[in-house]
Amino acid sequence: KIMGYKGQSLLGFIYSVALCVQIASADLSYAVPEEMRPGSIVGNIAKDLGLEVGTFLSRKARIDAEDNYQHFCDLDLKTGHFIIRERIDREELCGEVVSCMLKYELVLESPLEVHRVSLLIQDVNDNSPVFPKDSVKLEITESADKGARYRVNEAHDADIGQNTVKQYSLETNEHFTLTVRDDADGSKSIELVLDKELDREKEHEINFALFAVDGGNPQRSGTAIIHVTVLDANDNAPVFDQAIYKASLAENSPLETSVVTVRATDADEGVNGEVTYEFSRISEKAKKVFSLNSKTGEIKVTGTLDFETNSKYEMRVDAKDGYGLSSDSKVVIDITDVNDNAPVIHAKSLINPITENVSPGSEVGIINVQDRDSDINGQVRCSIQQNVP
Numbered sequence: 001k002i003m004g005y006k007g008q009s010l011l012g013f014i015y016s017v018a019l020c021v022q023i024a025s026a027d028l029s030y031a032v033p034e035e036m037r038p039g040s041i042v043g044n045i046a047k048d049l050g051l052e053v054g055t056f057l058s059r060k061a062r063i064d065a066e067d068n069y070q071h072f073c074d075l076d077l078k079t080g081h082f083i084i085r086e087r088i089d090r091e092e093l094c095g096e097v098v099s100c101m102l103k104y105e106l107v108l109e110s111p112l113e114v115h116r117v118s119l120l121i122q123d124v125n126d127n128s129p130v131f132p133k134d135s136v137k138l139e140i141t142e143s144a145d146k147g148a149r150y151r152v153n154e155a156h157d158a159d160i161g162q163n164t165v166k167q168y169s170l171e172t173n174e175h176f177t178l179t180v181r182d183d184a185d186g187s188k189s190i191e192l193v194l195d196k197e198l199d200r201e202k203e204h205e206i207n208f209a210l211f212a213v214d215g216g217n218p219q220r221s222g223t224a225i226i227h228v229t230v231l232d233a234n235d236n237a238p239v240f241d242q243a244i245y246k247a248s249l250a251e252n253s254p255l256e257t258s259v260v261t262v263r264a265t266d267a268d269e270g271v272n273g274e275v276t277y278e279f280s281r282i283s284e285k286a287k288k289v290f291s292l293n294s295k296t297g298e299i300k301v302t303g304t305l306d307f308e309t310n311s312k313y314e315m316r317v318d319a320k321d322g323y324g325l326s327s328d329s330k331v332v333i334d335i336t337d338v339n340d341n342a343p344v345i346h347a348k349s350l351i352n353p354i355t356e357n358v359s360p361g362s363e364v365g366i367i368n369v370q371d372r373d374s375d376i377n378g379q380v381r382c383s384i385q386q387n388v389p
């Protein structure tokens with residue numbers, strides 16, 4: 001039972017020490033919000049310790065800071081008031097520490113007496129949530145699928161507890177919604193979710209605001225502007241401005257004569273929208289007399305056009321973008337006649353010689369006159385030289 005005796009004695013010793021400390025420092029605890037005006041009264045230490053008001057002067061009371069907090073508070077010896085001397089910023093003093101405590105010792109002389117005085121600095125909601133950047137730039141291709149997610153950095157609020165960031169929201173917009181997840185490490189994952197697919201050809205830039213609010217009263221908020229640049233995808237083929245191009249051209253037109261210019265536009269950007277042209281269906285004959293500028297779409301004469309051999313050409317033209325999306329159109333070229341042929345006389349049957357007594361009005365022969373030209377150019381007027389019988 002020796003052990004039992006020893007144990008009892010040790011326990012008794014601990015009790016007596018604890019009692020000693022308690023008597024020597026009857027702790028006083030005060031709590032004040034941060035940012036109190038200098039001169040504000042925290043409490044009356046003399047009264048709270050049950051001492052006469054005059055005691056502090058006679059016993060040369062003083063207040064010592066345990067650390068470097070001396071300048072924040074004062075003791076009014078006449079009244080016993082514990083007073084704020086300097087502005088206290090909880091965020092600067094304690095940062096993210098939840099319990100922000102200033103520790104002091106009240107020292108009285110003759111007889112020597114020490115009391116612990118603690119001052120809890122309560123948080124005031126004097127900071128707004130702040131995003132790491134005021135504006136967040138995102139580049140998203142228009143081919144992105146619905147449901148695609150884009151991370152945004154969370155906001156921070158220098159306050160603590162309820163006064164720190166509580167909730168996020170997104171300015172109403174056509175394309176994005178917001179999800180906020182709690183991560184294992186206590187941070188939050190903020191993601192924009194693509195809810196409606198993008199179309200660069202309709203909208204190449206989208207701006208909307210992301211808000212963070214704290215849980216303080218009054219509530220404070222922070223904003224980041226999300227700038228979405230919609231990147232192009234090759235989702236448009238070139239489109240001709242006419243389904244059929246018609247031109248008419250005089251035969252014998254000189255080389256390099258411009259016949260017609262086809263034009264297709266592509267709504268995409270850069271190479272996706274760069275249009276080139278080429279003949280997709282063209283006869284060997286037409287190939288010899290027409291050329292197509294692949295860049296400008298201009299069709300020019302490159303050979304001799306003869307109405308009498310070919311009066312109409314038809315061909316098809318392709319327009320292609322830089323990545324091969326294409327469409328086509330038809331080109332019809334009519335060649336018009338020019339009076340470039342003289343009439344040709346053929347004597348079909350001619351009675352020769354004619355007898356001298358032939359009666360007037362007798363048929364002496366048939367003459368056939370032809371002109372290869374058309375219409376007026378091909379009309380022939382016949383006449384016989386004067387002064388013949």
Ligand SMILES: [Ca+2]
Nearest residue numbers: 124125126159
């Ligand atoms: Ca604060």
Ligand SMILES: [Ca+2]
Nearest residue numbers: 127159163214
């Ligand atoms: Ca706050």
Ligand SMILES: [Ca+2]
Nearest residue numbers: 236268272321
């Ligand atoms: Ca295109």
Ligand SMILES: [Ca+2]
Nearest residue numbers: 232233235268
């Ligand atoms: Ca596009």
